[in-house]
Amino acid sequence: MSESATRRPLSEQLDAGPPALPQHPDVVFRPATVEDIDAVHAALVASDRLDHPTWVTPREDIADIFELSHVDVARDTLLAIAPDGAVVAMGWAMVHPTQDAELHAYLQGTVHPDWRRRGIGTQLIGWLYARASEILASTGSTAEAAIFQYVDEGNTDAVTLGERLGLRTERWFTSMQRDLSAQVDAPAAAEGIELVPYTAGRSADVLAARNDAFRDHWGSLPSTPERWEQFVGGPFLRPDLSTLALAEGRVVAFCLASVNEEDWAALGAPNTYIDLIGVVRDYRGCGLAPAVIARTLEAAKSAGLEQAVLDVDTASKTGAHRLYERLGFRPTQRQAALVRRF
Template sequence: MSTTPAVPAGLPALPQHPDVDHWRPAVRADIDDIVALCRAMDPFDNPHRVTSRDEIADQFDHAWIDMAADSLLAIAADGTLVAYAMVVLSPSRDVSVYSYVFGGVHPAWRERGIGRVLLAWSLERSKQQLASVETGAPASSRAYVDERNPGAARLLERFGFGVARYFTIMERDLSAPIDEIDVPDGVRLEAYHPDVAERTREARNDSFRDHWGSLETVPAMWAQFVGGSHFRDDLSVVAIDDDGRVVGFTLAEVDEDSWSAQGFTSAYIALVGTVRDWRGRRLAPALLATALRRIQAAGLERATLEVDTASPTGALGLYERQGFVATTRDLAYVRER
């Protein structure tokens, strides 16, 4: 555990709790302790995954996160890290402004009220973040909860959050046949490569403009995503039209740390999209089938993804027709400013 860093002025008052010796922001030296804490929480809070070290370490490299102001650790008298919080203001702020609340308490330290005082601090920090943006755009605090974690859901509801959307987690068994789907005329499919990074980002922003809760992915966020240790160029597919424009994509990640919790090897299809002027031409099914064959050829057992149950694009039906089966759901909680 690192030495205590200074807490910047102007932040919410630190929580008070008899079981917590002191509170402080996170620093890089805490990464391994935060990972250990998250992995202790995962079976209760995110049973289908295991937090990776890269996932936590990357948070310290995001230009839009100020760890000194946006994170908080709860330390017991013996130096044990028992809880943490992180409050992240999205760097895209033109259409809407979102402040995301993350965190949790070690299972052995729950039912003592630590989570309640930590969430209260997080929401005060979230209010400060939202107030700092003067675009006049709608603003809200947001959090995501696995439906198998009713305790976290009750706590959020106690603080004025409500369920705004349901996201279904789906799996596709790759031992089953994959349909051959013709690629539409005027477009070619190829593996993602860095030369199309910016064109793919533009396609992502166009295709997700009418999706609930979606904001523009700014270049810094995109670079973190496609440059991340889990991103797999070879399992990702882009559709390029005759003018060289990226008009569709499926982008995949592989997180080997989560295989033990899942009970199978897999690739996670993080993004599937088609620009709006290419919708209705069966480009998305062709992209998805191509991606599934690539994942299958890599020797992985399943493909997984997450879909907005009420997506206006009919994505849920697309995935069901491609052999995906619903497993569980994440609940999107929102508290308007």
Template sequence: MTDPNLPERIGVVPEPALPQHPDVPTWRMATRDDIDAMHSVLLAADRVDHPTWTTPRQDVADSFELPHIDHQRDTVIGFTSEGTPVAVGSVFLHPSRDVRVQVELQGAVHPDVRRRGIGTQLVAWQHDQALRRLAEVDSPLPGVVKAYAEGRNDDAAALFERRGLQVERWFSTMERDLTAPADERPAPDDITLVPYTADRALDVLEARNDAFRDHWGSLPSQREGWLKFVEGPFLRPDLSTLALDGDRVVALCLASVNEDDWDALGASHAYIDLIGVVRSHRGRGLAPAVIARSLRAAADAGLERAVLDVDTESPTGANALYERLGFVATARERALVRRY
């Protein structure tokens, strides 16, 4: 006897009713014309929840270009009687079906109207829509609903927990002062370190997906979203490092710069988006080698700090490596999950 597929496990899920709240009389689904409205809510929330970085408007705009995202179906916005956007919630079904079917909940309530029950209504809609999306996928794979809450935002975590999500992992934000010189970390003789170049975009995608296959919560990046990232305005090829074994990319350290975040952090800085080593080349010192080169490049560019995020329980021991390279933990974020 085979295990039931997701529609049988979850059951019939009707289309969820839009949230209702006396302070937010208008709720509707998002369109491309709402990019600025969505961004304004996320930006206001960012400044309170994690004041060292903010969501770029470009990220919101790019999400309307991705084939697996349908905001008119999966993103709701709430407005006050004056027409001010104060809440936004999205439900994104990940396009990968390799190991599980995953839906991620994203969004925020404007800090000026929090603790009034608006978040309760928003998360209820998101959760029901997430179940509906999972139930539409006829697959025997596990189903996952996933959300994140900043370490300081216990209220958001509590809202997700009331819907059955549980904290499964903590992530740390770590910073390094670039005025302290980075140690030389030479690569093995058969490995060449080079800056990232656009012609290697898909080779780096392949390496990224190999490197992260055994990382908690990771799913393969898809071509469309990957190209939005590497061809976007923030990636800094000169600060990013690839390790090559012949022509094959076997390790990577990709860094970006968003100057809008410099005032929030109080220092010019590079954010290290991805660090990975393909599994066949682990244990050879490639991670510290690519990181060290990127740190030196960022320092040479006149930047004051480097910032990254790391799984505190990473099986690769990444957090201990970053500490040895001079990074210090400054904030935490929790990942909450419900499995079906």
């Protein structure tokens, strides 16, 4: 008998009732609508300046939520509205659409810095947790499941709120930064490997490589074509800076980089953000990761950019953070991943 067959359904492990809208004396809670995108973005930017001052949430990231087929905006989002109509807190509960082996739910949100420590965050995350639990329970699955909350280091109030709901810190992710004026010291690609820029015609091949490369990464589930196209077809990916490693035409490694000019003022320099680095599992150990990264760094430098930024799981069994250090990246800030498993 399989392990999943002996597990209790999630509906028996979680409080599956639909959450009622929270009540608070200073604000009114309601779901978000498309018309709220700009107001939500403005409040998020205000939080960004305090919680992670080196980068800014793009408006496009908020707009994308309203287009995802697995998000029911009227049921999965929550805003706190001040008496003057301003959005002062926002959040959304989301369950990853890939549910073949395990289920992952995410609690995402923030409270405007001027409105913190009034109990609004407590109401917000409690509702998000209840909604995530409801979605998980509704699947009827007996598979393993987890609820994730990512919190920037220093935001101790958010950690406390998550811990009250039973989430615990399982992992740390570190942002790393590199000065592009420094020489890149990396080996050339192995014989038979061709390094080329990303092109839209290879989108499906790169998605397949991404899902293979990240199959054994902590907290990772396969990316769906819908979400992938939002990423590679969005306004920030830079194909000219991104690098693919090909072996007889097959994508076996990749380094995908983007540019969001709104980040430049926050970071203090024109920069590229390296979104994804990966090597398919049957080509690991061939030196492909440093090769694709080096090509991307050189391309970014040639494009007039001054810094490169990436994020890494500090406990990754691939030893990625040590590789990045050897390539000249230095840690800057951290983010905790809090998890509750079922």
